[in-house]
Amino acid sequence: MSALLIYNSYTRQKEAxxxxxxxxxxxxxxxxxxxxxxxxxxxxxxxxFDVVNRYLQYLGYKVRYVRxxxxxxxxxxxxxxxxxxxxxxxxxxxxEPMELVHKYTSLFHWGMRRFNTLEPSIEPTATGHxxxxxxxxxxxxxxxxxxxxxxxxxFDVKKYNDHYPYGKLSGRILEDLLETSRxxxxxxxxxxxxxxxxWKSAPPEHIMRWPSPWGEGFPxxxxxxxxxxxxxxGKQFDIxxxxxxxxxxxxxxxxxxxxxxHGCTPVNYWMHNNMITINGRKMGKSYNNVIKLTELFSGDxxxxxxxxxxxxxxxxxxxxxxxxxxxxxxxxxQAAKKALKRLWDxxxxxxxxxxxxxxxxxxPELDKKxxxxxxxxxxxxxxxxxxxxxxxxxxxxAPVINSIRQGQVPAxxxxxxxxxxxxxxxxxxxxxxxxxxxxxxxxxxxxDGVLQLVIAMRKDARTRKDYATSDKIRDTLGAIxxxxxxxxxxxxxxxxx
RNA sequence: GGUACCAUGGCCGAGAGGUUAGGCAUCGGUCUGCAAAACCGCGUACAUCGGUUCGAAUCCGGUUGGUACCUCCA
Numbered sequence: 350m351s352a353l354l355i356y357n358s359y360t361r362q363k364e365a366x367x368x369x370x371x372x373x374x375x376x377x378x379x380x381x382x383x384x385x386x387x388x389x390x391x392x393x394x395x396x397x398f399d400v401v402n403r404y405l406q407y408l409g410y411k412v413r414y415v416r417x418x419x420x421x422x423x424x425x426x427x428x429x430x431x432x433x434x435x436x437x438x439x440x441x442x443x444x445e446p447m448e449l450v451h452k453y454t455s456l457f458h459w460g461m462r463r464f465n466t467l468e469p470s471i472e473p474t475a476t477g478h479x480x481x482x483x484x485x486x487x488x489x490x491x492x493x494x495x496x497x498x499x500x501x502x503x504f505d506v507k508k509y510n511d512h513y514p515y516g517k518l519s520g521r522i523l524e525d526l527l528e529t530s531r532x533x534x535x536x537x538x539x540x541x542x543x544x545x546x547x548w549k550s551a552p553p554e555h556i557m558r559w560p561s562p563w564g565e566g567f568p569x570x571x572x573x574x575x576x577x578x579x580x581x582x583g584k585q586f587d588i589x590x591x592x593x594x595x596x597x598x599x600x601x602x603x604x605x606x607x608x609x610x611h612g613c614t615p616v617n618y619w620m621h622n623n624m625i626t627i628n629g630r631k632m633g634k635s636y637n638n639v640i641k642l643t644e645l646f647s648g649d650x651x652x653x654x655x656x657x658x659x660x661x662x663x664x665x666x667x668x669x670x671x672x673x674x675x676x677x678x679x680x681x682x683q684a685a686k687k688a689l690k691r692l693w694d695x696x697x698x699x700x701x702x703x704x705x706x707x708x709x710x711x712x713p714e715l716d717k718k719x720x721x722x723x724x725x726x727x728x729x730x731x732x733x734x735x736x737x738x739x740x741x742x743x744x745x746x747a748p749v750i751n752s753i754r755q756g757q758v759p760a761x762x763x764x765x766x767x768x769x770x771x772x773x774x775x776x777x778x779x780x781x782x783x784x785x786x787x788x789x790x791x792x793x794x795x796x797d798g799v800l801q802l803v804i805a806m807r808k809d810a811r812t813r814k815d816y817a818t819s820d821k822i823r824d825t826l827g828a829i830x831x832x833x834x835x836x837x838x839x840x841x842x843x844x845x846x
Numbered sequence: 847g848g849u850a851c852c853a854u855g856g857c858c859g860a861g862a863g864g865u866u867a868g869g870c871a872u873c874g875g876u877c878u879g880c881a882a883a884a885c886c887g888c889g890u891a892c893a894u895c896g897g898u899u900c901g902a903a904u905c906c907g908g909u910u911g912g913u914a915c916c917u918c919c920a
Binding site: 378379380381382387388390391392393394395397519520521522525526528570591592593594595596597598599621622623624625626629630631632633634635665668669670673674675676678680681683684685686687688691692694695698735737738740741742743744745748751752754755757758811814816819820823824827832833834835836837842844 | 847848849850851852857858859860861866867868869870871876877878879880881882883884885886912913914915916917918919920
């Protein structure tokens with residue numbers, strides 16, 4: 350059995366995964382800012398790390414998965430007008446900040462549930478950890494790596510860089526940053542442009558504000574993750590995940606803050622998922638090309654040809670490795686939908702295959718093929734969570750399953766043991782690890798009763814060779830999304846789409 | 847401007863010095879009353895120009911094109 354390899358953004362190579370505490374994993378993922386509706390772009394990290402979480406659990410680890418909710422809002426840095434994103438939106442919509450935060454948090458949870466992501470163990474909010482953040486800032490000031498100006502506190506990046514490798518995570522060199530940072534208007538209280546805020550003094554109109562040793566204000570962008578991750582996972586923990594766009598400056602700053610406050614580097618393995626693009630462009634608010642989750646599921650968006658089931662989105666995301674960009678298009682999603690249906694159908698067929706009782710396989714080569722691809726699922730998953738390859742392996746196995754079912758290959762072609770392995774492999778990867786679910790609605794039982802009647806009537810018609818009637822039944826059902834399948838043995842099954 | 851990364855068959859998308867990726871679509875066949883589904887068969891693709899090598903899509907360099915980060919961002 351191969352060992353789990355994780356591509357560590359910090360060292361830029363795949364490394365064997367060894368947790369700090371044997372049998373346990375601390376996993377932190379940067380959560381959403383709940384100042385607006387979640388969109389397709391947000392789906393990627395949460396689905397990616399949901400699979401990471403699921404797989405670690407599958408491997409037997411006890412995982413503490415922490416994913417924060419950023420509800421304090423953040424301001425534009427670098428001299429632009431300090432404004433709280435949450436507060437700004439709140440005025441526009443005439444809502445209380447808390448009301449707004451609650452609304453979008455609920456929507457986010459709704460989306461995550463539809464994607465069948467497991468809930469994190471802890472979902473801490475930034476506003477609920479102001480004290481922890483203030484305490485951490487105090488430590489950094491005491492250590493001499495932060496300074497106060499007019500009620501705001503900034504981290505001294507230049508000094509930090511004299512002793513620690515600032516920029517290592519994101520591959521940046523401080524000198525370059527000092528030279529190339531753009532000049533932005535406004536007063537700059539910071540000693541250097543690269544310094545970042547730990548605490549920001551709140552102007553009078555700012556709604557969200559808290560008392561602090563430096564006056565009324567609000568925490569800087571990066572400090573919440575450092576404060577909350579260390580509180581729940583310890584000063585050093587195993588895996589920190591998030592989108593690639595957070596690598597700099599957010600994660601870089603997290604490392605700097607935590608290193609000074611806690612005297613050690615915070616994270617052993619940094620994982621970054623790549624972006625979802627649309628027409629080759631990153632999906633983001635600034636590009637005005639976002640598709641909200643609600644629009645995606647309802648199909649109500651000019652770029653969408655139809656509504657897409659959450660499982661299709663989940664499957665589509667998982668058919669690409671998490672470190673590659675993923676380009677969105679209707680065509681690609683259509684393909685994903687069909688592919689998922691075929692794979693899931695094969696999985697259902699597999700569940701119905703009865704144990705053939707064959708001690709040895711009559712088709713040894715096929716038997717070996719099945720075993721090899723089942724084994725490959727584990728190896729590929731261990732290779733930096735290569736879900737794309739895992740899915741390809743499952744697709745290799747689908748024809749084998751269908752062939753056995755339809756008798757193109759005899760039941761004893763693969764041994765009883767191999768069939769059992771095939772079943773557990775599909776179950777583990779499809780449901781437990783990839784977290785997939787069937788596309789069809791839950792059958793109410795009543796619909797099934799009706800369909801059985803209609804199927805029986807069609808069967809009668811066919812016996813009478815009344816094909817006009819039988820075809821009418823089939824085609825009409827097909828038109829409303831119920832597809833009949835005439836099986837080899839004369840039975841008829843159906844699938845809903 | 848600085849720093850990275852990426853360019854794969856009609857489309858999407860793995861892989862990574864010599865061995866099948868996979869999916870979707872198309873086409874042919876089997877099955878079928880006809881279909882659908884399923885099964886079988888078919889694609890010798892890796893931007894371009896050089897170089898290294900017995901051998902490169904995979905390594906090195908140049909070119910072109912694209913993207914991301916440097917500013918809120920998943």
